Amino acid sequence: MTAEAVRARQRRWNLDDNAVRNLGLVGVLVVLVVIGVVTRPELYADPTWVRNNVLTILQQASAIGVVTVGMTFVIVGGGIDLSVGAIIALAGVWSTTLATQSYGALGMIFTALVVGLAVGVVNGVLISYGRLVPFIATLAMLVSARGLAAQISGKQTQVSTNDTINNLATTRPLGIPLLVWLLAVVVAAGWVLLNRTTFGRRTVAVGGNPEAARLAGINVKRHTLMLYALMGLCCGLAAIMLTSQATSAQAAMANLYELDAIAAAIIGGTLLSGGRGTIVGALFGVLVFSTITNLFAINNLSTEVQNMVKGGIIVAAVLIQQFRYRSLTQLLKR
Amino acid sequence: MTAEAVRARQRRWNLDDNAVRNLGLVGVLVVLVVIGVVTRPELYADPTWVRNNVLTILQQASAIGVVTVGMTFVIVGGGIDLSVGAIIALAGVWSTTLATQSYGALGMIFTALVVGLAVGVVNGVLISYGRLVPFIATLAMLVSARGLAAQISGKQTQVSTNDTINNLATTRPLGIPLLVWLLAVVVAAGWVLLNRTTFGRRTVAVGGNPEAARLAGINVKRHTLMLYALMGLCCGLAAIMLTSQATSAQAAMANLYELDAIAAAIIGGTLLSGGRGTIVGALFGVLVFSTITNLFAINNLSTEVQNMVKGGIIVAAVLIQQFRYRSLTQLLKR
Amino acid sequence: TSNDPGTSAQVKTNESGDANAAPGQKVVIGFSAPAADHGWIAAITNNAKAQAAAYSDVELKSVAAGNDAAAQRAAVATLISQKPTVIVMLPHDGKELDAAGLEAMKAGIPVINLDRAFPSRAAYRLQIKGDNFGMGLAAGAYIGEQLKSKGISNPIIGEIPGIDSLELTQERSQGFNTALATYGFKVANRRPAEFTADSGQAAATALLQALPKMDAVWNHDDDQGIGVLAAIKQANRSDFFMVGGAGSKAAIDLIKADSSVLKATVTYSPSMASSAVSLARLIGQGKGMNDLVELQVPKEITLSSETITKENADRYAALGF
């Protein structure tokens, strides 16, 4: 074969690499919606309801979506963060103490972000300079941060009396919930950061081949630290979003968000071993989960049936996506 | 220096590689015990209490210890299993239904082992032949198996009325609880299997470099399948152990065992990315956790303080171990 | 607690033949409770369903509320959009779902807030709940009385609560401490479990190890109590007595048999779900409670926590779940 042919084929193949995966996820989403339409046609007959439902799905996906964007960076950079739920809880609880609430909405937002950032930095330092395995370091942080959150909150659910914060969840600029706008901004920023900045490109290098990154003169430790700091910041933001949705915060909030975020990122096509990942895929991953929940709710499945089915859907989603991916690349290869 | 001298030193160095890590963990254990003695001297003054306490720590470590041995194999083989807690719950619940209990103790044990094995095989098939990422496949299984367990148990706590089963936890051959004997047997068998058999050698190869293993003629897929099956079997055994301890089973039992088992394995020196691991280290990892819990109990720490401290201890344990490891090898180098 | 589910629902049957029992206009009750992998919550859901089935004019739309507050919020949102006559909601956390209650009320759907309280009074039409603080008080009072009568002046008391991060656990512990304080007693060691039998066994084992001598222990929950009792047996201990919580059938039987350290349990009955459905029907039909003068159902009802002992166990046997 000629070099030109090889190159042309190569280009086509590369272009489709991530796109095909995402297409698979879009396919999964479509299937889920179709199931919804078939099982509850009367609901889907009402356009207002449909519009509302879409917005509800998006709104429910917003906080976990923000976390997943951060998680994608951490995983692409070769790490993992099990403490995200705990960071959210700590940031949420800290920003809703009476003392913090007395500083008003800005004070609360500032507190949540700073707490998130600080915990992220501690994670980062332990991992990059303390040479702890990310799994262990963030697991320890999970335990500690939840403990601290329980201590601060006195194990009480802390109600937010700040209307500005509480209204974040109900405001709808241009008819779309503010939280959804926030998610959109974070996803867009994440995409740019990963694909168009030195920070993002170095993240891929650090996760894909840390030795090569080091040889190329990248400060791998500092970069790793920054990734966890970024993750912490995302958690701080998510804490505010969740607090406004629940108009309260407590030490047990955002339970198991770590598993959801990691799962969404991986389903979106991020390699758990690092070095590859897509922000758009992560978003689709979150949407798949959020749509499944919605589908269960409108069909009123009992929790145990829900859980049994959910596992099956996750497996099916990945298989579908893999199948499409493989067969499409197979086709392109001929 | 002569080649002989180099070799001798080298061998010494290799010998000490794992041993030094384990030594670090023994050090951590000693420190924990010393803290116990210092804080509660009156308890430690009573030899009967001390003996009882050691046996209690071991007994409480027995079920999670069995799971950790299985988890060590899975991780060394390049995988991970998030569904262990769910498998235990499913096996436990299934073996304590009225129908199963009517077959007596052997029927219950058989059921637990078969259910564990079957779920493990499903995991293994999904991962090796379905090419799912282990994290996702076992996460899906976690959700599904807990759902199925809830369905089977009708969300009730199922009491075991079988005395043989219930007495497993109270029998003490030679003064040592039967469950501790069981743990000892599993650890010994695991050690032999990992270090002295072709199965263990394949596990290391498959986890260390799957492509190299494949090109050396090892059937990587079949071996991966067997690893998850083994894990399932360990979970079935653990389910029986837990059921006998609690004289009952329910869908929420063995909550978060996955994290505990993975953490214990990693703290014990198993590489999360696969290809390296030690059974003895895993045992020490479990004992560290079990001893921490005991230490907290005798000092009556509150949950939130416990949690905050526990995270710190985990980090400290790994750092101590790492420090010792580094400085010792440094010493050996000179 | 039972190995065959669904046979033991607590239902108010229409034996009295009062006027409220007569079929009236049709009521659609939306029902939402957290995912149950615990006997008490399972009983709540079972009771609600069984009570609804007992009325010919009630249709129960039960929405499973998933594993956390966010999931329940989503579930309630879909429930509201389906416009039931009344909503009965046992929230994951009253404070976290306060907004959901407000939203439903704003949409003109009366909300019956079951067990875990919404802080805003505008978020519910009726609040019916157990008394967590009172439960602790009752347990503390029983233990205090018993120890006093035995003449123990400086007792060692243990406590095994449920999931410690829940507010209800805090309230129970506060009530317990308050009651003990009146006798000049205090808790020597407290090991939380997670409402499951295996965690109960682990917590109790740790507690027994920490307290080689003990006079009394309160275990907050009879379901995890199965594991607690197992641990006590495994440790071969009988130097103390134990009080349970919630009032499961197994616990009541055991108390009656007086064959173990379990001497009493303080109730926190899931029968409140049956009552909630009955009252939801009345609210939906605009009726009041017959024995009250008021024309409408009142705004708040708090069940009192009762102490079940060997003496009165027979009377409570039917209420065990």
Added chain:
Amino acid sequence: MSAGTESRRAGADTVLRLTDVVKTFPGVRALDGVQLAVRAGEVHCLLGQNGAGKSTLIKVLAGVHHADGGEISWLGDPFAPATPQAAMRAGIATIYQELDLVDDLSVAENAFLGHERSRFGFTRRRAIATSTREILARLGHPEIPPHRLVKALPAAGKQIVSMARALSHDARLIVMDEPSAVLAHDEVENLFRIIRDLTANGIAVIYISHRLAEIREIGDRVTVLKDGRTTAADLPARTTPTRELVGSMTGRSIEYLFPARPAEPAAGAPVADPVLVVQGLTRHGEFVDASLAVAPGEIVGIAGLVGSGRSELLETIFGARRPDAGTVTMDGHRITGVGSAVRRGMGMAPEERKSQALLLDEPVYKNMTLASFAGFAHGGFTAARDERAAALRTADLLELRPRDVDRPARTLSGGNQQKVVVGRWLLGGTRLLLLDEPTRGVDVGARAELYQVIRGLAEDGVAVLLVSSEVPEVLGLADRVLVMREGRLVHEAPADELDEDTVLDLVMAGSLLEGEPA
């Protein structure tokens, strides 16, 4: 001593000087007093056996390792780079022996990794693409698109990108650690053109290679390392006799590189039935309609350019890739996968030692017995002692250095790792050996030993199928030669009927990387 006189004579010229540099690893003194002086504008060759310390030396220069003793002066000042970045800033760029690229970044991003051109943190994609395109053109590869992901490039293409990264720095000294190991003949010519370019501009080049012919062609001066010490310095690259070079490297002389072929079997003697028969084997886009046969005791070589599909053919024969068409049979039995291939006595030493062959953290002996430990085992229990003994025998056979089979494979030098990979199939009852670039990175002495071993195997009746990019190796070792071009077997002849030029003509009719259609 001679290094000393040299530098006094041309002191102003000397940009880099190492005096008594020492570097130890746990249990090994990798550098044990190295002297080296490099002048501006020269190509300074480093020669030495596998494990002599060449790579370690250049890693010290590049700031990857830190010397434990000795002095380095760079441009007249003391120099001890703490990080790779510091070395680069000082003007030293390095092409490492093992590829140091990030698979999921594009060619341009890899070339500028660590010193990205950016504006407010945003990468200037167009700018780096343009620069990369220029550098690639300078390297003679304008056809490699800067935006293509590196993982999609063949090995040779990756090597080009590594070079592009070195050139993207404004370097005064470029260190190349076995850059030609994965390059084919024409590519090496191209590389030399670039090196001449560089030196003409006053840039110094340190060049490491085990191919003496290359050193004679491109080198100016040679420094020889042995066991971490400089054993000879300031040797003129073109005129120093081979005997002297090899002597200071190995401490002995190599008389014959290739062992003699056995006498031709008498005409009319029954020719053994082939062990391996391959018919019409095809994988779309890799190779088409490959048919060949190998008889017991026969060594068949496949010559071809990098990228002609030889590795893929070998892997498909071994059952590691699924063919789109065609069959592979061994002794008349179909081979359907690696499992059946190994069971029938086939063995393959793959091309990429690190990714395809080695368990880097495991001891050498376990790596050597990776395919045969089950054979040593009794009832499922491994026999570590027997394995270690067998591995030691193989280590002696292949001159493994250090001769220690208990150390982790990771700590071996590149060439010694290669010996482990080949050694794996010398254990156990292999009857057909597939060798893909078996001597990549192996030094002259060990290479001769390896050839001897392969010939010895063939004399014992083992069939060998050999792929190599070094035409002399194929011609010298094989009995019969197949020439592969762009996925097709285009020629077949007994080795003694071919010479290097003929093969090169056949092979060069079109090169993938050159982009000319055949």
